Amino acid sequence: NAGVMQNPRHLVRRRGQEARLRCSPMKGHSHVYWYRQLPEEGLKFMVYLQKENIIDESGMPKERFSAEFPKEGPSILRIQQVVRGDSAAYFCASSPTGTENYEQYFGPGTRLTVT
Amino acid sequence: GNSVTQMEGPVTLSEEAFLTINCTYTATGYPSLFWYVQYPGEGLQLLLKATKADDKGSNKGFEATYRKETTSFHLEKGSVQVSDSAVYFCALTRETSGSRLTFGEGTQLTVNP
Numbered sequence: 001n002a003g004v005m006q007n008p009r010h011l012v013r014r015r016g017q018e019a020r021l022r023c024s025p026m027k028g029h030s031h032v033y034w035y036r037q038l039p040e041e042g043l044k045f046m047v048y049l050q051k052e053n054i055i056d057e058s059g060m061p062k063e064r065f066s067a068e069f070p071k072e073g074p075s076i077l078r079i080q081q082v083v084r085g086d087s088a089a090y091f092c093a094s095s096p097t098g099t100e101n102y103e104q105y106f107g108p109g110t111r112l113t114v115t
Numbered sequence: 116g117n118s119v120t121q122m123e124g125p126v127t128l129s130e131e132a133f134l135t136i137n138c139t140y141t142a143t144g145y146p147s148l149f150w151y152v153q154y155p156g157e158g159l160q161l162l163l164k165a166t167k168a169d170d171k172g173s174n175k176g177f178e179a180t181y182r183k184e185t186t187s188f189h190l191e192k193g194s195v196q197v198s199d200s201a202v203y204f205c206a207l208t209r210e211t212s213g214s215r216l217t218f219g220e221g222t223q224l225t226v227n228p
Binding site: 004006031033035041042043044045048056059091093095103104105106107108109 | 151156157158159160161164204214215216217218219220221
């Protein structure tokens, strides 16, 4: 059973460009979470999605950031007009349900560098 | 709101030394508690968990006990190995927070031979 897959693993963007980060959850998992890890900091929750629904986006910056998890295909985290402060590691996690007793399985992360 | 506080790092130990990484939390009710480990360049892996008071999570020689009275979940290992060098994150989740994880800042552990 393949784990959570994220691509690309490394992404370099110039200021003002768009960044698209992809996450394919584990087979059978319908819940996806996105977290951001800024340099020298812990992970911070961004958004929680189920198929075709955003359940909780309270951790998402109000502007430039959006996320989706379509019926078919991977979950996408999109950052428009990137700035240097967006440089971070972005981790996706998936779980089979949203209940707290189920482990979240993490992908290897996408390391975004904004130049 | 929910929060997790870990002891500040980095922590440097010699092989076979005893390890303790402190973790305390603030949350209403009864959260589930976790320790995750992150090896260089990789994502997080669940190390152990406990879902109710007095539960002890254990895995690969690591242990942590859910202490409701002290709101703590300290990570311990009796004899560390060089391969245990990694960043360790304490985390919690509450059903009312939609199962999202709240993480501590992480503790970098380096074990020297």
